[in-house]
Amino acid sequence: MRSILGINSEELKDILIEKGYERYRARQIIEWIYDKAVLDFYSMSNLPKELRSFLSNNFSIIPFDLVIYAQDEETIKFVFKTEDNLTFESVVIFHHNRITLCLSSQIGCPIGCKFCATGESFYRNLTYEEIIGQYIFAKSYVKKDIRSVVFMGMGEPFLNEENVFRVIDTFIQELNISPRHITVSTSGIPRGIINLAHKHPKVRLAFSLWAPDERKRESLVPLADTYKLEIILKSLKEYVSITGNRISVEYTLLKGIND
Structure with a gap:
């Protein structure tokens, strides 16, 4: 249906x-x-x-079913099953007086980052309905307004750019969420970074670095041999030049590997 x-x-x-x-x-x-x-x-x-x-x-209305949820004082984790029997997840985070929703954009992830369970396999992009549906479902479940969203769940948002950007449009135009309370987290897709700067210059950007040198980063992020750090850094500088925004840099410390 x-x-x-x-x-x-x-x-x-x-x-x-x-x-x-x-x-x-x-x-x-x-x-x-x-x-x-x-x-x-x-x-x-x-x-x-x-x-x-x-x-x-x-x-x-919601094009998927809730199959698992886990809750503690600070988070609620939802696991959903799609009509084609695939699963993906989203997480609600409670922090002080703010509620943030962490959204997935793909089922699995093609980037293949080591030490990330999501990167073990990739199935498909989530549809627009499946992405915005995560927000509607979470808002209904917590029975409170959610005014902060991050594309930081399963998948690389810029490899599902059309649907992610359409959802961002809906957040801003239909749900009146400030673009400054929307963050897109990327492993480093230069085209997507530049497109975000032009289409949604007030939306925040976060970059997952993993390692500061090219060789080590390629060992942790297989797709890094396609998107070289030098090219990514150039696109990040262009993003800052266009938007004037600061970029959040995410770095997961792995003992004995990138610490």
Whole structure:
């Protein structure tokens, strides 16, 4: 069943008009899903019963199922199963008065970083619906607004650039999340870094360095032989020149390897 998350407002209006409903119903549906994180069409109380029935019979909202979750005082980890029986995860982080959602962008990861379980295999990119669905689901689950998001879960965001950038558009335009509270973490994809600077100059960037010299970095990040550190650093300098933003550098210490 098609997820309604993948239908833009104009297309939704056309569908509703074709079925004899008013155009403004589209905005009501969008508000129920994005603003109130309601995951059941029948709970959308200001919609006619016939429309709620039509939506429920023809569309889903969240295009995956929750199969595992683990919770402690600071985090909630969700594991989801897709319609093609693949799994991916996202994590809600509670820190002082802020709630941050760590999003996945791919199922598995093609980068192949050593010491990272995600890098053991790559299956496919997550769709737009599957990425934004993580946010809607998490917001519904915690029953609080989530105003900070990081693309720092499974996958390399810039290798799923089209869907990730579309989700960022939705965060900013539909959910009124400040772009300064959105962070994209990358292992170093120069094209993606430059494209982010041009398309979303206020969104934050984090770079996973792993090792300061080329040879050691290539041993830890197999794809590093394609994206040389010299080229990555050049793209990072261009990003700073375009945006004026600082870049966060992430470095995981591995005893006896890169410490």
